[in-house]
Amino acid sequence: MTADPSRSTGRMRASDADREAVVEQLREAAADGRIDMEELDTRLGQALSARTHAELAPLTEDLGPVVTAEPLVLKGGVHGASRSGRWKVPPVIRAHAGMGSVKLDFTLAECRPREVELEVHGEMGGIMIVVPQGWTVRSDELELSIGGLKDRTEGTGAPGSPVLRLTGSCDMGGVTVRHPNFRERRKLRDTK
Template sequence: MTVDPSRSAGRMRASDADREAVVEHLREAAADGRIDMEELDTRLGQALSARTHGELAPLTEDLGPVVPAEPLVLKGGMHGATRSGRWKVPPVIRAHAGMGSVKLDFTLAECRLREVELEVHGDMGGISIVVPQGWTVRADELETAMGGLKNRTEGPGTPGSPVLRLTGSCGMGGVVVRHPNFRERRKLRDAE
């Protein structure tokens, strides 16, 4: 008995990342005018409840292939690196501090994802992460190493808000996760 690989692939379980990729593709198709809002709502509901690749495939087959987003890579090097202001959050981010620090500020970022994987390497400079109120930060898979983790966010986030999953190592510089401080909140109010 031979098994048709295309049929067995369709029965494979879909991951949250698979569903998110389809959701993002559908939203981009609606923004381009390839599908209307009513069709978007219908397809989004089907995508979010899909259990297998076979259930996901028909939702985008008339829209072209789903292209996975490239991970965002930040390297602190000697002088440090910052990502702040208005930017679109990809599903995967890799931050390597090096001698200089890395700061990731999600406060004004556009994030349509349920979950974002942030692989950190604190090295010598350390990593600072600023998340909006309501976000959930999970650091179960993070190696604290010498620098350790300082998570200054309060408990579970708001339902439906993004989950930031930290992996990697804190290194010597450590990793700090916090909400915007007073100065940053004032700057945000002034920008409105």
């Protein structure tokens, strides 16, 4: 992500990442009750149409500095790693399988970013990604190699749903993307 727009030269053009950072801060403020829904709608419209940092800065200056989330880094190492259950999805995730595998289950995760970059490196153990129905998975930037990619999702998801953009490489372990299986769906029903 970029730096706080209020610290940048006002005439400098704003990027999509700059606008998205402001949108996320506004959504957080609404979730915390610092601004109401009507004000959120107004500010979101202004943020999405902003062309410069000077147009973005006033939208969040009364809310404090833009907090940029650190990327989530998972390293499979020898024993593997996973993230599942209820967790907050950051805009950037890096997963390195190593000899053990990595599993990322987004089924119960809270995902506020509209687009999540997931940099994967399948290495020896491979990476399993479980996404809810309706999510879009884009893998055109993923470097395919020995392990390959198995994408068992339907492709294009529901409008307004998160987009998971895969980058990195499959390596020997490969990368698998799928929806929750029968056992996982049953477990979800039991937790509700």
